[in-house]
Amino acid sequence: xxxxxxxxxxxxxxxxxxxxxxxxxxxxxxxxxxxxxxxxxxxxxxxxxxxxxxxxxxxxxxxxxxxxxxxxxxxxxxxxxxxxxxxxxxxxxxxxxxxxxxxxxxxxxxxxxxxxxxxxxxxxxxxxxxxxxxxxxxxxxxxxxxxxxxxxxxxxxxxxxxxxxxxxxxxxxxxxxxxxxxxxxxxxxxxxxxxxxxxxxxxxxxxxxxxxxxxxxxxxxxxxxxxxxx
Numbered sequence: 001x002x003x004x005x006x007x008x009x010x011x012x013x014x015x016x017x018x019x020x021x022x023x024x025x026x027x028x029x030x031x032x033x034x035x036x037x038x039x040x041x042x043x044x045x046x047x048x049x050x051x052x053x054x055x056x057x058x059x060x061x062x063x064x065x066x067x068x069x070x071x072x073x074x075x076x077x078x079x080x081x082x083x084x085x086x087x088x089x090x091x092x093x094x095x096x097x098x099x100x101x102x103x104x105x106x107x108x109x110x111x112x113x114x115x116x117x118x119x120x121x122x123x124x125x126x127x128x129x130x131x132x133x134x135x136x137x138x139x140x141x142x143x144x145x146x147x148x149x150x151x152x153x154x155x156x157x158x159x160x161x162x163x164x165x166x167x168x169x170x171x172x173x174x175x176x177x178x179x180x181x182x183x184x185x186x187x188x189x190x191x192x193x194x195x196x197x198x199x200x201x202x203x204x205x206x207x208x209x210x211x212x213x214x215x216x217x218x219x220x221x222x223x224x225x226x227x228x229x230x
Contacts, residue, residue: 013153040072047200054161056154058177060168064191065183070104071211085129087114087122088141101146123149130156139165150176
């Protein structure tokens with residue numbers, strides 16, 4: 001049988017993904033935002049040519065994953081007005097502001113860091129940030145996120161048309177997220193990037209040039225202690 005574009009597995013997978021998206025969301029699905037990763041080899045592999053920009057994504061892998069996530073968030077800032085809301089438990093969040101964020105390439109004047117009292121606070125802040133319609137993206141480091149919490153974040157991201165990211169979580173969150181990534185250091189300053197799960201797509205692994213650190217910025221983001229009503 002001669003090879004045609006229609007017989008190519010990647011093309012077929014992409015077409016099937018688009019059909020399923022249209023069946024789920026109709027005209028709204030056709031206008032779903034696409035978030036480029038900044039790496040063409042990744043975007044070419046992902047259904048739609050990049051990350052779903054209105055969905056939940058999970059990452060793990062320590063400092064390399066944090067740096068990779070910072071790049072994704074920065075691209076969301078390029079697409080949308082408003083800040084990124086970054087939520088983490090008290091103690092962890094305070095290590096992310098100012099020069100730390102700037103070195104990762106995030107403009108600190110557009111970073112709102114929320115320190116939650118506990119895991120529930122962090123997840124609540126992420127969901128409320130999406131529901132506000134005032135953020136370009138949300139990123140969080142809860143200790144865990146069960147299936148219900150992750151599903152709520154997915155629905156809020158879809159409604160807001162903004163991406164949501166969970167870094168370093170366990171439990172059922174990766175099963176709900178549209179993609180799940182593991183990033184680790186590789187020789188010569190590179191990253192080993194593993195796409196472990198991709199809805200409507202296929203897992204894969206790449207070795208990529210790591211993003212370079214930026215010079216520290218003089219402006220620090222606000223560190224906001226979170227206090228929920230009640």
